[in-house]
Every structure is written in C-alpha cells, then in structure tokens.
Amino acid sequence: MYSFENSPSFAKELDSKDPLTNFRNEFHLPKHNGHDAVYLCGNSLGLQPKRAGQYVNQELKDWAELGVEGHFKKDTGWFGYHNLLKESTARLVGALPTEVAVMNHLTVNLHLLLVSFYRPTADRYKIICEGGAFPSDRYALQSQVMFHGFDPDDALIELEPRKGEHIVRHEDIIEAIEDCGDALALVMFGGVHYFTGQVLRMQEIAKAAHAVEAYAGFDLAHAVGNLDLKLHEWNVDFAAWCSYKYLNGGPGTVGGIYINEKHAMNHYLPRFAGWWGNDPEKRFTMPHRFVPVPTADSWQLSNAPILEMAALRASMELFDKAGMKALTEKSLLLTQYLLFVLNDVCNRNNKQSLIEVITPFVDQQKGCQLSVMIKENGRAIFDQLTSDGVISDWREPDQEGRISGVIRLAPVPLYNSFEDVYRFGVLFEKAINTN
Numbered sequence: 001m002y003s004f005e006n007s008p009s010f011a012k013e014l015d016s017k018d019p020l021t022n023f024r025n026e027f028h029l030p031k032h033n034g035h036d037a038v039y040l041c042g043n044s045l046g047l048q049p050k051r052a053g054q055y056v057n058q059e060l061k062d063w064a065e066l067g068v069e070g071h072f073k074k075d076t077g078w079f080g081y082h083n084l085l086k087e088s089t090a091r092l093v094g095a096l097p098t099e100v101a102v103m104n105h106l107t108v109n110l111h112l113l114l115v116s117f118y119r120p121t122a123d124r125y126k127i128i129c130e131g132g133a134f135p136s137d138r139y140a141l142q143s144q145v146m147f148h149g150f151d152p153d154d155a156l157i158e159l160e161p162r163k164g165e166h167i168v169r170h171e172d173i174i175e176a177i178e179d180c181g182d183a184l185a186l187v188m189f190g191g192v193h194y195f196t197g198q199v200l201r202m203q204e205i206a207k208a209a210h211a212v213e214a215y216a217g218f219d220l221a222h223a224v225g226n227l228d229l230k231l232h233e234w235n236v237d238f239a240a241w242c243s244y245k246y247l248n249g250g251p252g253t254v255g256g257i258y259i260n261e262k263h264a265m266n267h268y269l270p271r272f273a274g275w276w277g278n279d280p281e282k283r284f285t286m287p288h289r290f291v292p293v294p295t296a297d298s299w300q301l302s303n304a305p306i307l308e309m310a311a312l313r314a315s316m317e318l319f320d321k322a323g324m325k326a327l328t329e330k331s332l333l334l335t336q337y338l339l340f341v342l343n344d345v346c347n348r349n350n351k352q353s354l355i356e357v358i359t360p361f362v363d364q365q366k367g368c369q370l371s372v373m374i375k376e377n378g379r380a381i382f383d384q385l386t387s388d389g390v391i392s393d394w395r396e397p398d399q400e401g402r403i404s405g406v407i408r409l410a411p412v413p414l415y416n417s418f419e420d421v422y423r424f425g426v427l428f429e430k431a432i433n434t435n
C-alpha cells in the first residue's frame, strides 16, 4: 500500500509517474467556469473520445457520397461493420471473438439471452439474483418469469445483505445456490453492483451454478471497461452490457453480448431470430429458413447501427492501446487515493462519522467506483459539490430508511488524474463545512 499525501504536489507526482496519463488528452472534458470540471461520473456516462466525431463524420460522408453502396465499400463496409468491433470486444471481456457480438441495447439483449437461458420447467424454474438490482434487470426477470406462467414472488430469489450490512456476502450467494439445488434454473447478477460498487466473484458463482445444473449470466453494465474480465476462462454462460458508461460509446449507444462457445455453437439452443443472425453468406439470398451462424452473431436480429458503432470504435481503439491490465492497476491506485483523501478530509475536520464508504475493497478485484454514504445533509453536500464543478451522481436514501443517500464517485483510469482526486478533496472539504 502506498503512503499517500493529500497535497497538490503529491497528486502531481503520481500523475507524472502514471504511464496512462496521456490518454486524458484523447477525451473532451466537460468545463466548469472555463476550467476542466472534476468529472467522476464515468460509471454513468463515459466521456467523448476526441476521435469519435471523426469516425462518425466519415460514415456520414460515405453515406452522402455512396448511398447504399456504402454497405460494400472497402474495409469499413456497413455489411460487416460490426466485425470491426469484434476482436477488441473479445479482448476486453476475455472471450473468443466468436463468443461476442455488439448489438442492440442492454435490456433488449438481456431479454434475448433470457429467451435462450431461462427455459423453466415445472420443477426447475427459480432464478437467484441480487436484491436491489437495477430496476431494468428486475423488470426483465419478472416479466420473463411471468411470460413462462410463473409468479415472480415465488420464482425470483432476491438475495439481500445481512442485517446491518450493505452488500451480499459471497458465501451467502453460494449457500443460496446450493440450497436451491434442483429447483434452480438460472443465476443472474450484476458483475459490479450498480449502487454499492461491489465486485462479484463471477467464476465461483458460475461454478456453483453449474454444480446444480443451472446457468450463470451477468449484467456487466458496471463491469465492462472497468474490470479485467475473463468470461471464457470463468466459464460464464452469458453476459450483456451497455457501452455508454466505462466504454465511452456515447449516450444510449449500442450494447454487447457474450455467449460461451459451447452454447454459441449449439444450433439447437432456442433463440429469437432475425435476418442479421443468419449465415452472412446466405443473408442476401433470403433463405426461407433461418440458418444460424455458429457464433454469438446468430443472436443478432437487425442490421447494425453504424453511427453508434463508429463512435464506439474510437473508444475501443483507446482500450486496445491502454490494455485492461494497466487500466485496472491505475484504477486501484486512483480509488485508494480517493479513499485516502476522503478519510483525510473527514479526520482533519473532525467529521469521521459523516461518511461510510460502502464499496468493499476485496483483494485486487476492485472497480473504479466508490459509493460514499453521507449520514447527514447528503443532498445539500452533493448539490454544493455540483455547483462547484464536481460531476458525480446522487442516489436517494431508500424508503425503509435503512440506507442514507449515497454519492457515487468513479475516478476512471482512462481520463481521470490524481489531481482530479485532489481537487475533489478540496471541494468536498468546502462542501462538508458549509452544509
């Protein structure tokens, strides 16, 4: 563990030693009063890579100049444009290129995957997921359960933290899977919990699910581009994610899926089909019957959203250059520094009990996000931070009063600096002393 100092010179020194420091220049940084804002919100919307405009404009230009012929232009033809993202996406999530597809949006993809991986029977129909899951995941699971004629109150087992705790313990997840046994059809969790920032041990959860012959899938909205994922090695069955958070693809942009090759190659696994999932050799011969390609691509339905993919390409090139190993190393140091600065500010101001960081630091598996519970005047402190140029996000206290309001802070290793963290500390000190 580093011996940190909460000072501008120390933060600058860390930046000067950071091998990824130049990546910040690849992004547009939002401004506040003419200066860079302290942007700690990549867990919600990633920043725009400067090259995104160039990539999108190229496709607009090709459309203007070529019309429909753009589908078959050299190198970047729209017919195979999604393939330009395949290799880098596979590297990013630790998968084979045949196991990933960039397509649709997160909740849509979750439904498409659940069509294949939630096929309940009268005896095996239960799903284990986290309590307090992101609402869209809960609604997707509830509606799938009802679609199959089951009652969500019976079929969905939502695991809650133990009394007085904020995160579900790993051993409780494993125990719930074992207890459910033959009745368990599926385990589906967020790989990183959107609210607490907890990182789940996906490999062990998949292993426990497989031991009772259930599938294991993950929503990686807060994990992709944040953790060094090894989905293939971990033997995860399926996963889906969005690309507007850590992947910097732009608001509401195209998402992605992973399907383990043993399933992706299985023609008999039921799925909803569309012409873009058909064998590309046969796509324009319009065959009467769907002939799925033996890869994750066969879950595609529609032709690709080129402008969204063009913007995403700009960011994926940066991920390829930086590499997840270096990014996660910096990420760990950045969040450790943020934790140090938060504690230092509270200690110096005699406000030790004002905050509680609910995000666990479990060995090296730690994402960027810190969820900081503010015990008093949280909303006012957050509003003050915002008006002073800190961009973060606020989650309301829960209705049962178990949890105070939380500020989620995500120092993102691709574009945040240690100086950002120092500047946050200065503004946080002001905010807690004026509210």
Ligand SMILES: Cc1ncc(COP(=O)(O)O)c(C=O)c1O
Residues within 6 Å of the ligand: 105, 106, 107, 108, 134, 136, 137, 190, 194, 219, 221, 222, 242
């Ligand atoms: C964990 C999680 N799941 C699902 C969603 C919904 O994603 P979309 O609106 O792209 O379907 C989000 C959005 O932020 C999310 O954070």
